[in-house]
Amino acid sequence: MGAVCCRDSSIDFTEEVRLAHFDLLRCVGKGAFGKVRIVQHKANKQNYALKYINKEKCIRMKAIDNIIQERRILEEIKFPLICNLRYAFQDDENMFMVLDLMLGGDLRFHVDRKGSLSEEVIRLWAAEIIVSLHYLHSKRFVHRDIKPDNVLLDSQGHAHLTDFNIAVRIKPGKKLTSVAGSLAYMAPEILQRMGYTFSVDWWSTGVLLYEMLFGQRPFRAKSNDELARLILQKPITFPDKPVMGGPVSDACKEVLLGLCERNIHKRLGFGESNYRKLINHRWFEGINWDQVARKEIKPLFVPDAKHSNFDATHELEELLMEDTPLRVNNRSKNPKPLSTEMQKIENEFTNYDHTRTALSNDNQLTDIDPPPLTTPSLVAAICIIVPPQVMPRKVTGANYLPVPLLVVDPPWYPPTPRWTLSLPPSPAVFTTRGETPVP
Known part of the structure; x- marks a missing residue:
């Protein structure tokens, strides 16, 4: 389904980017702070994913700093296996980020449908996540929310990291202390509240891969307190029953145990020596890591192009339950006085166009708490x-x-x-x- 915003002949594409530059197509996702829909740029006919966040809702959720920080981080990073930012802008009601479109759906969608996937399929995804994290960490960013929901497949089946809502840049010699992330994927050092750095992303990657391979997470409990206790204390074990994706090799299990190592100094991936141990592990024998980073290795799993890889309920909700569906609104020529929060958004959620905008000052990227x-x-x-x-x-x-x-x-x-x-x-x-x- 789509909606034509306005006539192409009435648009000046040399002006700052705005919503009228895009045709609005179907709604494909919804997160804590906004919605995602497919859009097409009217000038270059390129399809993108449009993430839009209502300003009033953002203020109510006390999430302004997170959204502004996400937009700044996305301006700083460019990598083939990350959902890169292409445009950012705002109108009187919403903030918009236009990102690379991934038509293959997220890993959560596929593990929910299939239960688990084969080790050979997951091995390439693991390699792609590993090189993406290594790139992020080289830029001193920690993601803090690695999970199947935040790994998107393109139409060929390559895995891309997305959702940098609680990502932060770590200053040299500093540690983070905020309790942030999704509890089931949260590393022990976050729960211990003694400070942490890049190690937490490698633990979460181990939990993610375990779930994709076995169709369940390594730690399961009926309460948050019990789940936290298991994350801190329970040894990693593997199911006795065969999984739908087939047998899992000892080499693969070694990688899972290495990623979910509670001693961060021994955790695979964390630090240059442990990163080398990870990429040289026998499970990745034969992998050309430069080809992985360039997306030159053909995935064994290709998303079904004939069917949607998104939940149809997102579009149903937009059609049946949305009080204010997205539409093009021109900015007010005589705006009313803005609240402090609205003024902050106006000043700091700046326009971005990947074809013309220079990088922002990375000193603005600081550790902020996740919103309550x-x-x-x-x-x-x-x-x-x-x-x-x-x-x-x-x-x-x-x-x-x-x-x-x-x-x-x-x-x-x-x-x-x-x-x-x-x-x-x-x-x-x-x-x-x-x-x-x-x-």
């Missing part, structure tokens, strides 16, 4: 009659229970649920595969 969460109450249910061919999964049964988001102190960042219905002002959150959103 609010607790939605589960007060209503909606029945929508939908043709079965557009429903991705049932929303019934023991593994698909509606649950409210929880809030604890300190605030933890929730993983993106696979099914979300925003029911203003009290959103109901539905999770799949037995995953309660973890605060």
Whole structure:
């Protein structure tokens, strides 16, 4: 589905980029701070992913600093295996980031559909994530939220990192102390609150690969406290039963254990010597790492081009439940006085055009806390009659229970649920595969 914003003949493409420069196509995603839809640039006919964040909602969630920081970080990084920023701009209501479009869906979508995938398929994805992290860390950025939801496949099946919402730059000799990330993928040193650096991304990568290989995470519990205790203490074990993706080799298991090593000085990937041990490990024998970074190795898994690799519910929500659907709005010529928060957005969420804009000052990139969460109450249910061919999964049964988001102190960042219905002002959150959103 698409919507034509305005006539091409009325647009001056030499002016600063704005929403009118794009045709709005289908809605394909929703995160904690905004929505994602496919757009096409009217001049070059290139398709992109448009991430847009409502300013008022951002202010209510106390997430202004996170969004501005994400936009600044994306301006600083350019890598073939990262969803790169192409444009950024704002109107009176929203902030917009235009990113590389990945039509293959995220790894969460595929592991939910298949249960697990073969070791050979995952080996290339692991290599691609590894070189992406090495690039990020070389720029002194730590991602802090590596998980299947934040790894996107392109149409050929290459894995790309995305969602730098809580990423930060670490100054030499400094450590981070904020409790940030998704608890199930969070490294022990974050929970210990004794300071951490790049090591946390390697632990999360190990948990992600374990989940892709075995269809479950290495640590599972019924409460956040119990899950945190297991992350801190429980040895990594492997399922006895065969997995759907086939047998998992001892070499692969060695990599998983090395990434999920609690002693950060021995953790594979962390530090130059451990990074060399990781890329020279026997599981990666025969891998040409330069070819990995250039996306020259053909993936064994190619997303189905004939079917959508996104949940159809995102577009249904946009059609049926959105009070203010996205549309082109010209900036006010006589704006009202702005609040302090709105003025901050106006001043700091600056326009960006990858064809003409120079890099920003990296000294502006600092450690900031993740935004606090609010607790939605589960007060209503909606029945929508939908043709079965557009429903991705049932929303019934023991593994698909509606649950409210929880809030604890300190605030933890929730993983993106696979099914979300925003029911203003009290959103109901539905999770799949037995995953309660973890605060």
